[in-house]
Amino acid sequence: xxxxxxxxxxxxxxGKSNFTANLATTVALQGHRVGxxxxxxxxxxxxxxxxxxxxxxxxxLNNYLWGxxxxxxxxxxxxxxxxxxxxxxxxxxxxxxxxxxxxxxLKDGYDVSLLHDGFxxxxxxxQLDYLFIDTHPGLSKETFLSIAISHILILILRPDKQDYQxxxxxxxxxxxxxVRKMLLAVNKALSKLNFDALRQKIEETYELPVAGIFPLxxxxxxxxxxxxxxxxxxxxxxxxxxxxxxxxxxxxxL
Numbered sequence: 001x002x003x004x005x006x007x008x009x010x011x012x013x014x015g016k017s018n019f020t021a022n023l024a025t026t027v028a029l030q031g032h033r034v035g036x037x038x039x040x041x042x043x044x045x046x047x048x049x050x051x052x053x054x055x056x057x058x059x060x061l062n063n064y065l066w067g068x069x070x071x072x073x074x075x076x077x078x079x080x081x082x083x084x085x086x087x088x089x090x091x092x093x094x095x096x097x098x099x100x101x102x103x104x105x106l107k108d109g110y111d112v113s114l115l116h117d118g119f120x121x122x123x124x125x126x127q128l129d130y131l132f133i134d135t136h137p138g139l140s141k142e143t144f145l146s147i148a149i150s151h152i153l154i155l156i157l158r159p160d161k162q163d164y165q166x167x168x169x170x171x172x173x174x175x176x177x178x179v180r181k182m183l184l185a186v187n188k189a190l191s192k193l194n195f196d197a198l199r200q201k202i203e204e205t206y207e208l209p210v211a212g213i214f215p216l217x218x219x220x221x222x223x224x225x226x227x228x229x230x231x232x233x234x235x236x237x238x239x240x241x242x243x244x245x246x247x248x249x250x251x252x253x254l
Contacts, residue, residue, distance in 0.1 A: 002123045004131045005249060006150040010166025012043075012137040014156045015187045018225070019214075020134040021049040022239075023154075025228045026246040028079070028088035032129040035075065035122055037061065037093040039115065039146060040136040041105050044095035048225045051081030052094060060096040064118055065110040071118040072125045083231045091126055112145050119149065130249070139173060148177045152252060154211065154245075158188045159198060164205070171206055181252055183211040185245065191215050212245040214238055 007020040020036065028034040038046045038061065047057065059074040075091045082090060096102065123131050133146045147153055153174055157163040167184070174182055184202060189195065199210045217238050220229055230239040 002128050002131060003151045003249070003252070004119065004123075004133065004149060005152045005154065006133040006135055006146045007154050007156065008135045008143065008147065008170065009137050009156040009163075010139070010170050011163060014137075014158055014163070015214075016040075016137065016156050017046040017134055018049060018220070018229070019154075019156055019185065019187060020132055021046055021228050022230045022242045023245060023249070024130070024132040025082055025084065025090060026230050026239075026242045027130055027249065028082075028084050028090045029086050029231075030246070030250065031087040032250075033089045033091075033127055035091045035093070035126055035128045035131045036134065037119065037122070037131065038095045038134050039142060040134055041095045041142075042102060042136060044097055044102075045225075046134050047092060047094040047097075049228055050078040050090070050092050051227065052076055052078055052092060054097045057094055057096070060101075061093050061118075062096040062101045062105060064093075065105075065114055071122050075122060075126060082228050091122075091128070093122065112141050115142065115145055116149055139170065144173070144177065147174050147179055150179060152181045152183065152249060153179045154183050154185055156185050156187050157202075159186060159190070159193065167206065171208065182208050183245075183248065184208050185211050186213040188216040189213055211248050212241045214241055 009016045024034050024036050038044050059069045063069040064071040064074050074093050078092045079090050135143050135146050157167045195213045202210050230242050
């Protein structure tokens with residue numbers, strides 16, 4: 001049965017899109033058919049990591065939400081762009097980066113129920129094993145939908161007081177929505193921190209498992225979104241941590 005995985009954070013700047021791209025790619029490298037939907041419509045960006053140029057994005061999630069295309073027409077095979085050479089596949093449904101389209105969404109909104117229908121059609125039409133949803137930070141009706149329909153919700157936080165407080169709110173909301181499985185991922189942790197102690201503190205605070213702790217890495221920053229890190233540097237400690245998280249996703253029973 002296909003799994004829907006939402007990647008979310010209470011605040012922006014946590015590295016959510018980079019996390020989503022690397023985790024989805026790591027799963028695809030295991031031979032799976034993977035879809036990624038960028039529902040961060042006000043500030044889209046994950047297409048850059050997958051090497052999809054704006055001028056080649058003839059159809060986007062926006063067009064589907066406005067009834068101008070099917071969601072399958074807005075899905076691009078980015079497997080070759082990323083450099084995945086296994087039997088796996090990666091399909092991306094990007095959001096539009098055109099200022100007029102972003103302004104229209106912000107002004108008029110859209111029918112949130114279309115997202116649910118679109119996710120279902122995408123999974124069926126592309127025969128996906130996994131669908132990853134890159135959400136918009138914070139809490140909104142769109143986020144509530146993504147959280148509610150997810151088999152697995154991964155909440156990203158930094159070792160930062162604002163993130164701690166915001167994550168607590170998100171966890172409470174997710175519990176009310178009866179999310180089936182929640183995992184935490186700590187990103188941009190300073191290397192001088194004791195990761196074992198950090199993991200214990202966070203797990204005790206939220207009563208949820210920490211799937212992975214990712215250090216603040218200059219190597220990741222240096223790549224500057226020019227591709228997916230785990231493909232370019234598969235033996236790097238950051239890439240190895242993504243493998244650990246991917247294994248937990250793939251081993252999870254529904």
